[in-house]
Structure formats: structure tokens, C-alpha cells
Amino acid sequence: MSSTSTSLNSKIFSGVIWNVIQMVVNKSFAFVIKLVLARILLPEDFGVVGMAIVFISFIEVLNDVGIGAALIQRREEELRSAHFHTAFWTGVIWSVVIYLIISFIGGPLAAQFYDEPILSNLVPVLSLGVLSSPINLVHKAQLTRSMDFKKIALITNSSVIFSGVLSLILAFTGFGVWALVFNSVTTIIVAMPLYFKSTGWMPKLIWEREAFKDVFGFGIYTTGTKLANNFSNKIDYLIIGKLLSASALGVYTLAFVLTDTLKSQITTVLGNVMYPVYGKKQDDPKSIKKYFLFLIKYNSVVVYPIMVVFIILGEPIITDFFGEKWLDTVIPLKILSVSIIFTMMTNSVSALIRGLGYPSLEFKIQTFKAIFLYVPLIYVGILAYGVEGAAYAVLINKVFFVIISQYFLKKLIGITYFDLFFCLKVPVTAFSITMLFSYLLYDVLYVNYYIIIVFILILYSGLIYILDKDELKNLMKKVKSSKTIK
Template identity: 50%
Template sequence: MNVGKAILSGVFWNVLQEVISRSAGFFIKLLLARLLFPEDFGLIGMATVFISFIQVFNDIGMNAALVQRKEELLDDKHYYTSFWTGIIWSGVIYALIYFLIAPLIVDFYNEHKLLAIVRVLSLSILFSPLVSIQRAILTKRFDFKKLSFISFSTSIAAGIVAIILAFLGYGVWALVFNVVTPVILSIPLYFMATSFIPKFIWDKKAFQDIFGFGVFTTGSSLLIKVTSQMDYLLVGKLVGKISLGVYTFAFIVTEMIRAQIINVFTKVMYPIFSKDQDNTEKLKYYYLELLKVISLVIIPPMLLLIYFTTGLLTFLFGHKWDAAIPIVKIFAWAVIIHMPLVSITAMIRGSGKPKTELNFQFIRALVFYLPLIFIGTYYYGIMGTAWAHLIAKVLTVIFGIYLLNKLFGITPMEILKEVKSSLLIGLIPFAIFYIFNVPFSWYFELIIYLVVLGAAYMLFAKNTIERYIKLFRSYLKK
């Protein structure tokens, strides 16, 4: 297999999917934010916290284990065993949610509306094992074209359903079905894409092979959820659903953009990291090249967002979300600070070190995030949560850079070298406008800012941009 071509093909189809689905997703979020209220986003945030934790146990790491496992050590029994284990396990979990966990969530938040919301949202857990193995198969084949088509087609369809429900006045249920619909619609598409027909085979040895790796990735995934959802849990419990709605909105505008862009490359790079897990030099090269590209895509736009937060959010969403403006700025800085850790978990896991990944996530979640988020939220509300998130991000990056150096020989200076151009591109227009405080309307300022930003890209990243354009053109001609 030509690895370079596989990466290029994967990135191409993932970028295409993300451009279409995220552009459509942004338009959908724009409409939903105008049609719905912070309370609606707060309710869905409360329910999603618990669903996210439970979802980790639902997968038990089998998808990642199938992708990571070398072909010569994998046969049909592993796929069949994983499929039926997932089906039975998800049924048990859904029953627990329906009869036990959903009522407990209602009591925890003292919010009766959550009972039906949690039970319907949990359908995504019940149905997800029907497509999990197929995703692993397509990923191992590097068939990102089919993965991308299924992802963006179901996402757009779900968005249309959500908008219709919002227009009809169904409120929070528009957001609920925006989550559940893609899972249901993807089931027949994944079966058609892989022609995978599960036989009634369950093998104990195959289960032990998969579960032995999956137990570490499950632990890592659980700790990732602690990191990403603990702030939602505490804001919802200590501050309230309206504040949680504001906090969720700020996250969507910033951190979710970062996560989705990185996800494009992570989906491609995890099987690549797995394939070259014994070649440290290749892993290092891939990681630094990935860092350079993602930094160019994320850092300058985030600095633009920081400068124009008030004007952009008011123009796009109205004054309904004014309370989110300072939080958006803090989160945007957190996104920039996070850059050195692009796909670090995929690299550690793909290189066959799931226990190391688990230790990293343990320190990140329980030493850095949990104490800071609790203190910040308890004493200072959602602003305290946002600042705690930023401080925890700084500590995580310091620890992550140490791990990258220890495991793969990636030094802090090498990381700085790869992000240097992106920082210069973003900081030049940001500093000019911040220092001189140009006395124009915000949208006229934005036009000038974009011109200066474009010039900075051409000055500091022209060669990199031209190189990747040339690569994509060569791919399209094949």
C-alpha cells in the first residue's frame, strides 16, 4: 500500500466531507440558535453529559482494537465476536438507562423534562453497535470515501429534520433528533458499503484478543469524557440550564471547530500510525507535518474570532447569546494553546501503547481538569469554568509535550518550528488591529483584516499551501 497516497486520499475525502457537512452544520446551528433558546441547549447539554459517559462503556474499545490489530493477527471470528458482543452489551446498557439511569438523572438535576429526552437520546447507544464493526472495516481498508459519504449525508439529513422540528415549535426535541437521526439513517448505508453479514459465531479467544486491547482504550475514552464533560455536569448542576446553554453555545463556536478539524486528520492518521507503529522516525514525521497543516487551518482563524467575537456573534445570532461572548474568547485562546497536542492520543494508541495513553488521560482528567473545573465553577460560575478550562489546557499541553519527547523524540523546539508560521500569520493582523484600534465599523474592519490575513498567509505559508494544492491536484488527476 502506498501510505502517502492513502493519507492524501483519506484527507481529501475527509476534508470534502467536513467542508460540506460542517458548512451545512454551521447553517443549521445558526438557524437553531435563532429559533431556540439557551434553555433548550442547556437541557440537551444536561442529558448529553451522562449519555457520553455511558457511550464509552457501550463500545468497550472494540472498534479501536480492530483497527489497531495487524491483519495477520485478525480473522472473521474477531469481527463476528465483536459484533455480537456489542449487540448484547448495548441492549443491557439501554435497559439500564431506560429503567434506572434516566430517573436518576431527573433527580440529580431536579428537571422532569429530562426523563423522555434521555430515553430517546439513548437510542443512539442501542443502535450504534449495528455500524461499529463496519466503520472499523472501512477504516482498515482506508476507504474514507464511503465513510465520508455516509457521515455527511446522514448529518445533513438530520439537520433538515432538526430545522423542521424547530420551525414547528418542538423546541429541545429538534436538538434531540439531530443527535439520534444520523445513527439510525447510517445503519443500512454501512451494511451496503461493506457487505458485512455477521454470522452467529462467538469465539472466546477472539474476544480476549480484542478486549485485552480494548480495556485500555475504554479506560482512556472514559477519562477523555471526564475531561470533556465534567464542566457540563458541574455547570448544569451548580449554575443551571440557562448558563449551561450559554456555555454549550460558546463551546460549539470554538472548541468544537477545533475538534472537528483535528478529527478529519485523526480518522486518517490512526490506521497510518497503527501500520507504522514500529517506525518511530515515520511517526515523528507524520505528527510534525500534521501539526504544521492543522496549525495553519486553526490558529489564524481563532485569533480573528477573538478580535471580532462581539460583532460576529451579534450579527449571526442576535443579542440572545451576548453572555457567551467572553467565554468564546477564552475558549478560542484554549484552542490555540492546544495545538501542540494534535492527535497525540491517536499517535500513542496507534503505536501500540494503550496503557501509556490511559496514564496520560488519567493525569489530564483527574489531576488537571477535575479539581480546576470544580473550583472554578463552584466559586465563580461559568466564567470560572472557562478560565479553569484554559488553565487545565496549559498544564495538559506541558505534560503532553514531555510525553511526545520521551516516547517519540519530538522536542519542544521542533514543535515551535512547525507552528511558528501559523502564529506569525495570525498575530500580524491581530496585533495591527489591536494596537491601532482602527475606527471603522466591525464589518469594514473584518474586510481589511481578511486582506491583511491573506497577505500574511502568502508571505509565510505560500510554499506549504502550494505544495498541498499540487498534491491534491495530482490526486484528482488519478
């Protein structure tokens, strides 16, 4: 193995470790915060904040106009200092425009659309992150390019812990829905000075037309993709909030947070690390295929047992942890958990396509999926079956997206259905066996669900080791050898 390849593997290993640390601290703490807030607050409170976030997200997605992704994807020789300074000032100026639009148009429009007057006040405060986000953009891009995920993890965890503590103080002192609002906003604002300190980079009064055209040309498609994705991800919230109620939206939000959002955080561990790797290796499709299948397999290995827990034990978990008032979350939680199983087959496809330098293709795929698949399914599902119908629509959409993604995976880097299923045979087998025994324990033998959770983790981990022992040992050898590289 060449020294360059070994060095890259070492950076990948380090990146994975620090992203794992970030995810564990971040999500563990965030889960505790959500648990406490859910006990103190009502589903309606979560629903109102969800309504505000939907309106904000449609404008907020335009905030960095894809510049951050462009700075990460570009080769080293293609970037000059002018690119970073231009990106910074473009982001700052643009964010002010976006914030004014959200505050003076988005807030009143949301209040009128949902008939919730409080949204006029919530939206401008929730949007404060819009002003600080582009300031962090260049710093985070620089750290990601250098694969210095340790600093990113420390910054993220520090800001999450601070904002979580603040939200708890507000909740216990009677601020109600505002506890959720400041929990969302404070995280981004607190991270700002930490990013400046971590990189030592300071913006200069430089704005270059050529540099702007260079990064914006790539970023415009990335922004279009984000807009299409955001439309897909939020249209269910929009319709539920409009056609049903704030309480129904709160129920659906909790189910989505526990499944899709949790999955996203876990898969981001490897996704964040591999995106810059795709950029570095974009001329080596054989290596990219290997890395991508590795990503699919081991993300699935981590996510599948969590979905087993939710599918089998969703009801006792919801009622014991969040209370009887959240009982309507159980069925959507189980349906969305099944959808995650299919999601893992296409996880990081968008990042792969973007990393290969095809942002326009990524945009076209996501737009097609949003307009012709997801929106009709969600609308019909909610009209027919309410919140459960929305969850079924998500599941059907994920199945269709597996088929669409596979077509382009084969075309771009030669990944076939056989490759996909072969790389997933171990986690799928372990998942199926664990599901069967867990069902028997809970629904037939009525074993305490705490015991079953422990059983699921032990059985699943044991099956993964038995079925994949040789590869795991080989992986550990590579990890140990990469750690010795200085």
C-alpha cells in the first residue's frame, strides 16, 4: 500500500473516531434534552415549533448557496485564498437578505397559513441562526477539507451542550415553547467564536468575481438539490400542520426525530468523512466503489439494531419515556423504522454523485423524486390515513428511491444489485434473526422490554461477529496499521 493511500486511510480512521464521538455525545445529550422537554411540554408545543421550522427551512436552505460544498469538493490546486474570502462575504451579505425575508415575510405568512399568531414572533427568533451560519461556513469547510474532524466534534458538542442546558433552564422556569426555540438557535450562535479560534482564519476585504463564479457555478446545483430535498423532507410537516393539527404534527415530529433524524446523525459519521474522500478520489472509480459499499454496509450494521428496538418495542418506549400523551406516535414510529431499512441501501448516494463532480445530476434526481414521487404520495397518504398515511408514504418513497439510485450507481461506478445485496447480506441476516427472536420474547413470552433491549444488542452484535469475523479482524488490522502512521 502506498504511503499516500495509507495516510488517507489514517485520516479516514481518525475522522470516523471523532465523528463517532461527536455523534454519541451530541445525540445522547440531545436525546436526554428532548426526553425532559417532552415530559414538561405538550405535543402542541413541538408541533408549533415544527410549523415554524418548515417555513424557515424553505428559505434557509438558500443560505450558503452551495458554497460550502464547493469549497470542500474542489481539488487543492483549484483553490486560492480569494475563494475563501469571497465565499465568506458572499455568505454574510446573502444571509442578511435571507433573514429579512424570513422575518418580515415568512413569519406573518406562517402565522396566517396555520392560523397560529405566535408564529409571527417565533419565526424571526428561530431564524437568528441564518445570520451566524454563513460566518461558520468557511471555517467548517477548511476543517473538513483537512479532515480535522476532531475540532469539528469539539465545537459541535460544546455548542450542543450549552444550548441544551439553556433550554432546560427555560423549560423549568416556565418559558414553554420558547425553550425549544432557543435550543435550536443557540447551537449555531455559540459555535461561531469556536470556529474562528479553531482555524485562526480571519476574513479580509477581498471579493473576486472570478472566484465567485467558480464556487457559485458548482454551488448553484447543490443549492437546488438542497431545496428539492428540503421540499421532500418538509412537505409532510407542511400538509400535516395545515390539514390536521399542531398536536398531530408534534406526534409525527417525535416519530421522525427518533428514526430518520437519528439515522441521519449516525450515518453522517461516515458520510462527513467520505465526502472529501470522494472529491480526492474522483478519478479513481474502483476505489470510490469500494469506499461506497463499505459506507453502506457499516452504516447499516450500526443502524439496523436501533430499528429492531423501535419496531418491536415502540409502544413501551414511547409510553414510558415520553408519557401516554405521545401514544399516537407508536404506529408512525414503527412504519418509519421499516423505511429506514430501505434508506440504508441508498444512503450517501447524493454525496457520492456530488463528490464525483456531478451536482447537476444530483439536482435532477432529487427534483424528480420530490415532484413525481414524494409529494403525491404524502398528500394522498395524509388525506386518507392522517399521520400514519404520511409514514406509509415515506416508506413507499424510500422503496422507489432504491430503484432509481441503483440505476445511477451502476452507470457511474458500476455497482450492481448483486454488489448491493452482497455487501448487505451480513447486517440483513443479523437484522432478520434478531427481529424474529425479539418478537417471540415480547409478543409471545411477554419478557420485560428492558431485558429484550439488552438481548437485541447482544444477539445482533454476536451475529455480526460470527457472520463477518474474518472481515472484522482484517479491518481491525488495517485500523491498527493506520494508527501507526505519523
